[in-house]
Amino acid sequence: MVMRSLHQLLDFSASQFPDKVALEEAESGSITYSQLAGLSDRLRDRLFQLGVQPGDRVGICMRKSCDAVASIFGIMKAGAAYVPVDPTAPASRNAFIFHNCAVKVLLVEARLTEALRLEFYQVGFAPEIIVIEGTGAGVSLIKALDQLDAVSPAASVASAAPDPSRLAYILYTSGSTGRPKGVMLSHSNAACFVDWCSDVFQPTEHDRFSSHAPFHFDLSVLDIYVSLKHGAALVLVEEQLGKEPARLAPWIAKKKITVWYSAPSILSLLTQFGKLEQNDYSSLRLVLFAGEVFPIKYLKLLKSLWPRPHYFNLYGPTETNVCTFYEVPQQIPEFQTEPVPIGKACPYCEPLVVNEVGNEVARGAEGELCIAGPSVMQGYWSLPDKTANAFLPGHKKRWYRTGDIVRELADGNYKFLGRRDRMIKKRGYRIELGEIEAALYRYPAIKEAAVLAFPDDEGVPITAFASTRDGSKLSIIELKKFCSENLPLYMVPDHFCFFESLPKTSTDKIDYQSLKEMRRDSGLGGLVQ
Amino acid sequence: MNAQDIITPTKTFILNEYLPGEDPAGLTDTTPLMTTGILDSIAVLKLVTFLEKQFGITIEPHEAVVENLNTLSDMAGLVMSKKPSSPTAG
Numbered sequence: 001m002v003m004r005s006l007h008q009l010l011d012f013s014a015s016q017f018p019d020k021v022a023l024e025e026a027e028s029g030s031i032t033y034s035q036l037a038g039l040s041d042r043l044r045d046r047l048f049q050l051g052v053q054p055g056d057r058v059g060i061c062m063r064k065s066c067d068a069v070a071s072i073f074g075i076m077k078a079g080a081a082y083v084p085v086d087p088t089a090p091a092s093r094n095a096f097i098f099h100n101c102a103v104k105v106l107l108v109e110a111r112l113t114e115a116l117r118l119e120f121y122q123v124g125f126a127p128e129i130i131v132i133e134g135t136g137a138g139v140s141l142i143k144a145l146d147q148l149d150a151v152s153p154a155a156s157v158a159s160a161a162p163d164p165s166r167l168a169y170i171l172y173t174s175g176s177t178g179r180p181k182g183v184m185l186s187h188s189n190a191a192c193f194v195d196w197c198s199d200v201f202q203p204t205e206h207d208r209f210s211s212h213a214p215f216h217f218d219l220s221v222l223d224i225y226v227s228l229k230h231g232a233a234l235v236l237v238e239e240q241l242g243k244e245p246a247r248l249a250p251w252i253a254k255k256k257i258t259v260w261y262s263a264p265s266i267l268s269l270l271t272q273f274g275k276l277e278q279n280d281y282s283s284l285r286l287v288l289f290a291g292e293v294f295p296i297k298y299l300k301l302l303k304s305l306w307p308r309p310h311y312f313n314l315y316g317p318t319e320t321n322v323c324t325f326y327e328v329p330q331q332i333p334e335f336q337t338e339p340v341p342i343g344k345a346c347p348y349c350e351p352l353v354v355n356e357v358g359n360e361v362a363r364g365a366e367g368e369l370c371i372a373g374p375s376v377m378q379g380y381w382s383l384p385d386k387t388a389n390a391f392l393p394g395h396k397k398r399w400y401r402t403g404d405i406v407r408e409l410a411d412g413n414y415k416f417l418g419r420r421d422r423m424i425k426k427r428g429y430r431i432e433l434g435e436i437e438a439a440l441y442r443y444p445a446i447k448e449a450a451v452l453a454f455p456d457d458e459g460v461p462i463t464a465f466a467s468t469r470d471g472s473k474l475s476i477i478e479l480k481k482f483c484s485e486n487l488p489l490y491m492v493p494d495h496f497c498f499f500e501s502l503p504k505t506s507t508d509k510i511d512y513q514s515l516k517e518m519r520r521d522s523g524l525g526g527l528v529q
Numbered sequence: 530m531n532a533q534d535i536i537t538p539t540k541t542f543i544l545n546e547y548l549p550g551e552d553p554a555g556l557t558d559t560t561p562l563m564t565t566g567i568l569d570s571i572a573v574l575k576l577v578t579f580l581e582k583q584f585g586i587t588i589e590p591h592e593a594v595v596e597n598l599n600t601l602s603d604m605a606g607l608v609m610s611k612k613p614s615s616p617t618a619g
Contacts, residue, residue, distance in 0.1 A: 243570040246590035273574055459571065475555045476548050477567060484565040492566030 005162035005187045007076040009194075009229040010037055017205055017231040023066045026238045026251070028136030031066045033231070036073070039138050041156070042145050043074025043107075049154040050128050052104050054079025054166060059103035059127070060215070061085050061094055061112055064236050065135035068215060069224065071107050072169075076187075079160025080104070081167035083182070084215040087112055088239070089488040093180065095119030097172045101182050101381050103127050109135060164188035170381055171218055171318050173430045174491070176422065178438025182381030183318045190221050192348040192374045193321045197226045200312075200325070201259065201286055205231035208255065208283070212237045212262040217428065218318040219290055222261055232259075242266065249274030256283040260309075263428025264294035265459065271298050276305040290314040290322065291428030293339045293416065295457040300332050315342035315416070318430070319390065319400050321375040323349040324414055341413040342406070349373040351414070352399055353406060358392050368420055369406045370399040424453040426460040429490045436464065436493060439486045443479065445469055448502045450510045451493060454519065464493035465502055465515050473498040530612055532605040535584065539604055542579050547572055558602040563595045573598060580604065586611040 013022070014037035024030040031039070052058060058075040060082055062068050068084070075082040083101055085094040087109065095116050098106055105128045108116060113131050120126060130148070132140045148154070160166075168187045172180040197203070209227035211234050213219035227234040235255050241247055242262075249270055252260065267289060270276060287302075287309045294313065303311065311328035326343025345351040353367040354360055361367040370392055377400070379387035392399040403421050406414040422433045433451040440449035448467045453460050468474060476496050483492040503514040536558060544553055547568060562568045568576060577593050580586065586608060597607040 240594065244590060244593060245574070246593065250590075269571070269574070473550070476551045477555045477560060477565075480567045481561075481565045489566045489569070492569075494569070 004164050004191075005076065005166070006168050006190055006194075006225055007040070007073050007159065008162060009225055010040065010073050011159075013228055013231045020205065020231055021233050022228060023069055024233055024235045024255070025066060025137060026236065026241055028065070028139075030233075031070075031138050033228075035138065036066070036070055039070040039141060040073035040077055041159075042154075043071060043141065044077035044159060045154040045156050046130070046145055046148055047074060047078040047080065047105060048157045049152070050105050052078045052080050054160045054163070056080040056104045057083050057101045057167075057170065059083045059085065059098045059106040059108075061087050061098075061106065061108040061116065062132060063087055063109065063135045064211065064215060064239060066138040066236075067132060067135040067141040069234075069236075070138050070141055072215070072224070076168060077159040079163075079166065081169050081184075083170045083172075085172065086214060086216050086488055090485055091115035091119050092486065093488070095123075095125075097180055097182070098127065099123055099125045100172075100179075101170055105130060107132060107141075109133075162187075164191065167378065171216060173318055174423070174432040174435045176432040176434035178435050180435075181383055181386060184378040184381055185318075185321070186378055189321065189375050189377060190225065193221065193346070194225045194229060196322075196346055196348060197222055198229065201226070201288075203227065203230040203232055203259065207232035207258045209234050209259045210237055210252070210255075210257045210261060211235065212242050212260070212266065213428070214239065217291075218321065219261060219263070219428065221321065222288070222314075227259075245269040245273040246275070249276055250279050252284070253279035253281055258283050259286045259288070260284060261288040261290070263291040264289045264299070265292065265427040267302055268295060268298040271301045271305060276302075281306050282308065284309045287311045288314055290316070292425035292460070293455070296332070296336060296339050297457060299328070299340065303328070303332065313340050313342060315414075316371075316375075317400075317402050317404075319377040320349065320371045320373075320402070322346060323371045323373070323375060324351070326413060339416070341409060341415045343413050345371075346375075348375055350397075352392075353408065353414075354392065354401075358394065364408055364410070366405060366407045366417060369402045369404050369414065371402060372397045372399050376400045424455075424460055424462075426453070426462070427490055429488075431462075431491055433462075436462065436483070436487060436491050439483060439491075440464060440466060440479075442486065443474075443482050445472075445474060448510065450502055450512060450515055452512060452515060452519070454516075461494040462491075463495040463497060463519060465497045465499065465519075467499050467501045471500055530609065532602070532609065535605040535608045536601045538583055539576075539580065540601055542583075543568070543576070543601075546575070556601070558605075559600050561599050562601075563599045568598075576604075580608060584608050584612060 014033040018034035021030045022033045022036045058080045107130045110133045132144045134140050164187045170182040172182045175181040211223040313326040314322045316323040324343045350372045352370040405417045436451045437449045447469045450465045503511040505511045
């Protein structure tokens with residue numbers, strides 16, 4: 001099938017496998033392909049009635065559920081781009097995102113509505129809001145649409161004509177200036193990756209994909225579209241379950257997951273706390289991971305506990321989708337202490353490694369990885385300067401600068417060496433340390449703030465260094481509470497260190513290098529006076 | 530065993546492990562710990578191990594949830610539900 005728009009994948013599978021289960025939820029039941037297609041059609045009709053047109057944006061703020069997946073497809077069928085946010089993030093952050101890209105309609109769970117309305121009111125923003133009473137198996141979305149139909153029926157309309165260049169979704173990632181930025185991706189940006197997954201992973205209607213990543217995270221693109229393209233079942237991992245290895249491990253076995261995809265951090269936790277030797281994982285045929293470096297000791301351990309599946313490291317920022325891949329060998333050499341490489345470019349991508357001034361480096365030399373090709377984003381929403389800076393200047397071809405420093409190994413695989421900027425990856429999430437600093441500066445007693453991350457085998461702990469206006473030390477509890485009200489939980493610093501004033505460079509900027517050394521010297525628990 | 534017998538050592542554990550240098554008075558029986566990021570998911574796993582060892586109980590995976598572990602008071606409730614109080618003398 002030649003696919004031009006992502007929502008056609010669902011309709012195609014619904015015609016092939018109407019009665020097959022498309023989505024399963026942990027406790028709230030399931031939905032078949034024909035039901036999912038029908039529900040997304042109903043939402044499309046309602047959105048059309050509300051005036052949504054091709055090119056518009058529609059927001060989604062709800063728990064991962066059948067309702068959320070039906071919403072995604074309904075929005076794309078209406079020709080709009082979906083904008084999913086983290087329902088557990090502070091309302092102020094989510095409201096900023098929806099206001100920033102001017103969503104025309106917003107689908108939101110009832111429990112989250114009031115806080116968002118309040119934020120919108122303060123900035124004079126008034127999108128149409130479809131309130132859904134809870135989520136689960138699509139029942140609540142059906143109820144919400146029934147209620148709207150009772151007042152004003154929505155006529156059935158055709159889906160928007162497929163247009164591969166149209167925006168399919170906008171994913172907001174952490175922004176260095178303290179505001180998230182929206183990565184705009186078109187149907188064709190995602191489609192080339194989805195088609196490549198079909199070739200490499202050979203999914204079938206008998207597969208059972210996990211959906212561990214939240215929908216505002218780009219790992220969900222593989223989960224949703226690759227599984228539904230092939231008539232497989234997508235088994236949704238509820239957010240809390242996804243963090244608890246002791247419950248998650250037997251769940252993976254019981255659900256007979258065949259394709260697992262997640263950030264490495266939860267796989268590391270599964271090896272340590274999942275008692276993986278106790279259950280039968282013979283259904284698993286693929287373990288895919290992406291989003292951060294997988295500590296080699298836990299990857300080795302996982303392979304010893306789950307020896308059967310094939311393992312792939314998929315690499316790529318949200319801006320390019322997956323652009324390199326590496327199949328982990330069946331046997332990782334005992335002496336290997338380095339993480340596995342990020343691999344070679346996917347066939348739809350062109351790689352280029354450049355030095356600080358943007359010139360290509362000699363093969364095998366260190367440099368920044370740039371990517372061109374059909375998976376590369378359209379740009380950042382409403383940020384033309386940032387978009388321009390994201391690409392190599394002076395080239396006709398759009399070379400996206402990943403910010404990742406790599407080196408090509410003798411066998412042609414790329415090895416990830418680090419970042420050229422202050423972005424980190426924690427549990428697969430992109431975090432601009434500057435966004436945390438910006439939040440800390442909003443705490444009235446803080447005079448100066450600097451945030452650094454110190455990755456180790458156990459994770460990526462974040463340390464905030466701060467000085468206060470009156471020289472006193474602050475309550476860590478109060479600061480963490482404040483951060484949790486202003487940032488997603490994964491951005492809340494793990495440690496705080498207080499100083500009378502932060503060290504400065506000769507140009508009077510905060511001296512991050514000195515802070516790194518001071519932390520190393522302190523051996524860090526939490527507080528350095 | 531009463532709630533305070535559970536809260537006191539658990540509070541010490543949390544202060545030492547995750548809040549070094551914090552004024553102990555800042556950590557009350559009702560300070561939310563999981564919903565504020567004071568305890569992240571790995572910290573919760575270590576806390577569960579601590580509670581199991583310290584009080585000789587087993588916490589099932591489905592019990593290691595925010596409803597049971599968000600505050601010191603919640604933790605005391607969980608532990609006490611697993612340790613029936615000793616029969617009263619007399």
